[in-house]
Amino acid sequence: MKNIGINKQAFIAGEVALVGAGPGDADLLTIQAFRFIKQADIVIYDRLVSDEIMALLPSACEKIYVGKKQAEHRVPQDAINQLLVDHAKLGKKVLRLKGGDPFVFGRGSEEAIFILAHGVACHIVPGMTAASACTSYAGIPLTHRQVSRSCTFITGNVQDNGALDLPWHTLNDAQQTIVFYMGIKSLPIIIEQLINAGRDKNTPAALIRKGTHADQQVVKGTLSNLVALVKSHKIKPPSLIVIGNVIDVFSTQQMTNLGYFSPN
Incomplete structure (x- = not known):
């Protein structure tokens, strides 16, 4: 659990950051969320992340959409978990970008448990919940x-x-x-x-x-x-x-x- 907590350190290659993007207005991003967004090599993002926030990503950042609708999951949760770990082990700064807060109906805890269990460091960045x-x-x-x-x-x-x-x-x-x-x-x-x-x-x-x-x-x-x-x-x-x-x-x-x- 030492990899989850208050941190000011840089986003290091081979790590995952679970970042809350808030409900849509980019002005509601935390400073910490913005800092991680600007450093990402690859983003794995949900349906509720706004275009305004996606526009803040580095131009070279690879984007993978894994959004869910009710009763319609584009990518199963197990596959999302594995994607995060696989890309981190390729030496990338992996941004998992979620609408709202990762720990409020966002399955962030499930993903963090999986990531840590596979030996990958994980940052948790809260966001404003809807x-x-x-x-x-x-x-x-x-x-x-x-x-x-x-x-x-x-x-x-x-x-x-x-x-x-x-x-x-x-x-x-x-x-x-x-x-x-x-x-x-x-x-x-x-x-x-x-x-x-x-x-x-x-x-x-x-x-x-x-x-x-x-x-x-x-x-x-x-x-x-x-x-x-x-x-x-x-x-x-x-x-x-x-x-x-x-x-x-x-x-x-x-x-x-x-x-x-x-x-x-």
């Missing part, structure tokens, strides 16, 4: 002293059997904000289960598509009409689902005055 960055750009605070005392991040991907097995009874607190990643296709199940668990059907809810991008789309409603809003506004992945009273903390006028938010 839940915090995209909600901020949408004018939605995840917590507020008088409104929300906790926040939960959940993956909305269903299992192979079509089930979404979650501890629904723990998600019925009116002072809890819930953010679902990858949940658009399973939204009807999510809504039904939350209401069955005791969440008020009039709980404020929001959809954030392509958060932090120039064409970010924010749609607000309630649990009861969220599925209809997905259809009427043609919301597609990548999108976040945010549920909780924090959605109404700012008025429309206040959000406009924040400077980065334009209400629909």
